[in-house]
Amino acid sequence: MAKAALQHACTECGYSAGRWFGKCPGCGAFGTLVEEKAASSATASAKPLLRLVDVAADEAERIPTGVPELDRVLGGGLVPASLVLVGGEPGVGKSTLLLSALASISKERRALLVTGEESTAQVKLRAARLGGAEKVEILAETELETVCATLESERPNVCVIDSVQTLYSPEIGSAPGSVAQVREAAARLLRVAKEADIAVFLVGHVTKDGTVAGPRVLEHLVDCVLQFEGDRYHAHRVLRATKNRFGSTNELGLFEMTGAGLVGVPEPSELFGRGAEGEVGAAVACALEGTRPILLEIQALVAPTDLAMPRRVGTGVDPKRLAMIVAVLGRHAGVALASSDVFVNVAGGVRIEEPGADLAVALAIASAARGVPVHEGLAAFGEIGLTGRLRPASQAERRLEECAKLGIATVVVPAGTTARTPARLAVAETLRAALEAGLEPRATSEEAAA
Ligand SMILES: Nc1ncnc2c1ncn2[C@@H]1O[C@H](COP(=O)(O)OP(=O)(O)OP(=O)(O)O)[C@@H](O)[C@H]1O
Numbered sequence: 001m002a003k004a005a006l007q008h009a010c011t012e013c014g015y016s017a018g019r020w021f022g023k024c025p026g027c028g029a030f031g032t033l034v035e036e037k038a039a040s041s042a043t044a045s046a047k048p049l050l051r052l053v054d055v056a057a058d059e060a061e062r063i064p065t066g067v068p069e070l071d072r073v074l075g076g077g078l079v080p081a082s083l084v085l086v087g088g089e090p091g092v093g094k095s096t097l098l099l100s101a102l103a104s105i106s107k108e109r110r111a112l113l114v115t116g117e118e119s120t121a122q123v124k125l126r127a128a129r130l131g132g133a134e135k136v137e138i139l140a141e142t143e144l145e146t147v148c149a150t151l152e153s154e155r156p157n158v159c160v161i162d163s164v165q166t167l168y169s170p171e172i173g174s175a176p177g178s179v180a181q182v183r184e185a186a187a188r189l190l191r192v193a194k195e196a197d198i199a200v201f202l203v204g205h206v207t208k209d210g211t212v213a214g215p216r217v218l219e220h221l222v223d224c225v226l227q228f229e230g231d232r233y234h235a236h237r238v239l240r241a242t243k244n245r246f247g248s249t250n251e252l253g254l255f256e257m258t259g260a261g262l263v264g265v266p267e268p269s270e271l272f273g274r275g276a277e278g279e280v281g282a283a284v285a286c287a288l289e290g291t292r293p294i295l296l297e298i299q300a301l302v303a304p305t306d307l308a309m310p311r312r313v314g315t316g317v318d319p320k321r322l323a324m325i326v327a328v329l330g331r332h333a334g335v336a337l338a339s340s341d342v343f344v345n346v347a348g349g350v351r352i353e354e355p356g357a358d359l360a361v362a363l364a365i366a367s368a369a370r371g372v373p374v375h376e377g378l379a380a381f382g383e384i385g386l387t388g389r390l391r392p393a394s395q396a397e398r399r400l401e402e403c404a405k406l407g408i409a410t411v412v413v414p415a416g417t418t419a420r421t422p423a424r425l426a427v428a429e430t431l432r433a434a435l436e437a438g439l440e441p442r443a444t445s446e447e448a449a450a
């Protein structure tokens with residue numbers, strides 16, 4: 001008989017090999033490979049097949065979590081018997097968010113919190129601060145078998161496991177939080193969730209580079225992966241789905257951390273879309289996050305540098321996209337930046353991934369480079385092509401409505417954008433034309449400076 005296969009798996013990337021390495025060949029991390037027993041293959045018998053037409057499936061009613069921003073990101077509420085992974089850096093507010101959700105779910109359904117990280121007394125203190133969580137049931141336990149057995153016998157409607165990294169199964173030799181343990185815990189909980197019809201939230205810790213710690217396989221197992229972001233020094237937190245089997249992944253939830261817990265921000269444009277008038281290097285973008293348009297202030301700083309490779313630093317914008325915009329500005333719009341550092345920042349710690357924000361980023365950089373402000377009450381959206389031509393952005397009507405609601409006087413848009421809204425449009429075909437339409441004329445500022 002062949003020797004029982006012993007695998008070594010990386011806790012960072014899930015790479016698995018037959019022997020141990022000090023440095024993971026998959027991701028290059030040191031000391032992350034741990035022993036893991038390979039599953040034994042049992043003989044199985046065939047099962048009869050079904051045709052899809054014969055499958056009975058009724059669209060289960062979603063469970064409202066009572067946190068509208070969370071519902072939005074989940075795609076309209078929690079799907080019963082689903083497994084949702086919530087990742088986030090330490091202290092970002094994962095436990096707070098899920099406890100407030102449990103509190104409102106517990107009013108109509110059974111809600112259970114399994115805490116492996118905090119004592120019941122600690123949870124009680126937080127619950128007292130948030131309020132309304134009296135009916136939430138709690139279990140302080142880290143042993144996986146006990147948790148699963150309790151879930152099967154109690155059958156709550158919704159359960160939060162805080163956190164999946166603390167769960168431990170003695171059957172598996174390795175330490176809690178290791179790749180084998182986390183994977184086993186998720187797989188077991190998945191089975192229990194489907195069999196006992198429990199919607200399970202798994203809290204997962206995140207590594208420095210933002211991936212959910214432990215194996216990436218966790219992300220494949222679960223139905224939804226939510227990322228909770230925002231730095232500790234800002235009160236604003238962003239919740240977004242990176243995977244969702246029951247809804248769109250580009251919805252965004254915005255929260256503010258207060259003493260009484262996380263409060264949703266239903267009107268983010270009010271908060272992030274208002275810059276000081278006449279400021280050099282600031283422009284307002286109308287970005288679309290999922291189905292929701294958001295006005296965001298984009299700030300840029302252009303500073304002379306002696307570096308051979310000038311710096312292009314973006315907070316909240318994709319660095320590749322930023323490098324491209326800088327290059328197009330230089331090549332097609334006459335904004336020379338080859339000997340300048342360029343810094344770009346999106347207000348409020350929000351991260352934009354959508355190309356529709358390109359034009360506002362370019363406007364902010366051009367404004368900073370030329371030292372002239374953007375016209376008052378102006379917003380912009382549109383994708384910049386490598387040729388310097390602008391491409392229409394999706395769902396223009398929605399964005400224009402948002403601009404009108406916030407009292408934006410003029411919107412710079414790519415040619416081809418049609419609108420029924422009363423907002424005044426400055427249609428531009430190329431980036432050069434858009435800069436002309438968006439920026440105050442250079443002469444006035446030079447005269448003022450002289
Ligand atoms: N009394 C308070 N007033 C305002 N904010 C508070 C208060 N107490 C805690 N917080 C906020 O709650 C945050 C911690 O939230 P929480 O414990 O939910 O985070 P977490 O993501 O679960 O962290 P961990 O990874 O450590 O479990 C703190 O960073 C702080 O911003």
Ligand SMILES: [Mg+2]
Nearest residue numbers: 094095117162
């Ligand atoms: Mg916590």
